Structure formats: structure tokens, C-alpha cells
Amino acid sequence: MEYIDKLRESIKNNSNISEEFKCNLGILTDTIVTVLPDYDYSKLEGILSNLKLSVDDNLESYSSYDKESNTIKLNTNKVFEDRIDLQHLFLNELLLQNSSMNDPALIGLNNGITEAISTTMNSDDSMVKLNPLEYTLVSILSKIVDGKTMIDAYMKGDITNIAMELESIGISNEEVIKLFGDFNKVNTEPSSFVDIELSMIDMYNKKVNYELSNSLITYDDIGSRYDEFSDMLVFKRSELDYLYPHHNFSYLTGFEKVKESLDKAILNTEEVKSNDLVK
Secondary structure: OHHHHHHHHHHHOOOOOOHHHHHHHHHHHHHHHHHOOOOOOHHHHHHHHOOEEEEOOOOOOOEEEEOOOOEEEEOHHHHHHOOOOHHHHHHHHHHHHHOOOOOHHHHHHHHHHHHHHHHHHOOOOOOOOOOHHHHHHHHHHOOOOOHHHHHHHHHHOOOHHHHHHHHOOOOOHHHHHHHHHHHOOOOOOOOHHHHHHHHHHHHHHHHHHHHHHOOOOOHHHHHHHHHHHHOOOOOOHHHHHHHOOOOOOOOOOOOHHHHHHHHHHHHHHHHHHHHHHHO
């Protein structure tokens, strides 16, 4: 693949990084282009040509990219304290810098898709995981919006096709904007995670009803479709605690509403089925 060679050449000619790190970067860029071959990596090519690394233990996060100096900064104290998988962290940084989804209003969605893509390419062996809430919510969203549509939006910086796909099943642009805005709040507002789950249950209900009315699925498919979707949902905070034992989710509230909302959605679809059969 053309971009594999171009990215390797950029890394090779970069005098700012060690030979050992060049090898690691090459493995990561090979993986990115192999898994996602249909995208433009010229932006990443330019970054890698003179990328620098520096230590900044005053960072609030594990890493940060400074565009002006083209430098990835690392909080090494925090990285080692939380046993962060550096390969996974750098993969996230490379994906983020190549992504064109730079709107601050989409930062939560951006982080979630980044983690979803990087986890597919390289499992996260960190003790403390990167963006677990955003990742979980993006996984749920992938049952509503086609995965290819989300990756295209991420790589090209344009969520138009996501909005259009949702609009086609009866979800307004205002609902889409609110959903993605709420993604930004999951780490600070107690009800935000559950609020997003509730919104996506409503969206999934509209999707199932749309597919039924357009004969894309049959009534016999309803049970399996909702079973598949419910497997992605989080019904209790303890489920997050189990999945991510080194995180603190005690501030999150409202999980009792999730099962209630899902039951209402299923009942709504059953009513649609009954009305159609009467006709």
C-alpha cells in the first residue's frame, strides 16, 4: 500500500526520535493503514516527518499533542502510576492527529471512536483504560449507525452522513447535535451517561420500527434485534465497575431508568406489530 511506504519514509527521515521509537511508530502506522486502507494519510505523513517527544509531568492527561511544535508530550509519572499501555496510547495519538474531526463540540464522540478503532487494532492492556465511557457509548451507537459511516465521519471530519443516516429513520438534526454534545459531559455530569443511553434506546426503537415498516426485517426478528442491542447497554453502575475496576464511577446516577426505557421501546414495537397485523 502506497501510504505504508510514505509513512515509513517520513518516520525514517525524522531525526528527532530514536531508532527504537521509529520501529514502534512504523508498526503502528502499518497497522493503521492496513486496517483502514481507504483514507488519506498525508496529514499524518507531514506530522511524522519531524514529530518530537517530550516529558511534561504537569499534564492533567497522559499525553497531549502540541500542534505548534509538533510534539507529543507525555506525563510519564501518570503513565507509569496507572500502568498505561504506551503502544495503545501512541496509537490513539496517531489516530487523533490524523482524524479531521476537530470540532470541540465533538470531542467526546471523537475520543470514543478513537478508542473503538484503536482497541480493534491493538487491545488496551493498561490498568486504567483510556476513555472507557465514551468507548462504551460509541459501541452502543454502532448498533444504530453503520460502523463504516462513523469511521468515515471520523477520518474525514464530516458528520453529515451520520446525521443523514439518523434522519432517514426519523431522528432530527437537533437530536443528533444534543446527543453528541452530551458525549462531552460523561466524565463530569452524574446523569449524562444514562441520558445518552436513553436517547440511543429511543433512536434504536425508531430504527427497528423503520426497518419493520420498510420490510427490512420481519416481526420474527424483533426479539433477536432487541436482545443484540440490550447486550450493549449498561443497566447497573456495577457493570462498569466490573469492566473497569480501577476507575471511579460513583458519581454516575440514574441507571434504573435504562431497563424501564428499553421495556417501553420493546412494548412500542410490539404495539406497532399488533396494529399492522390488525390491518
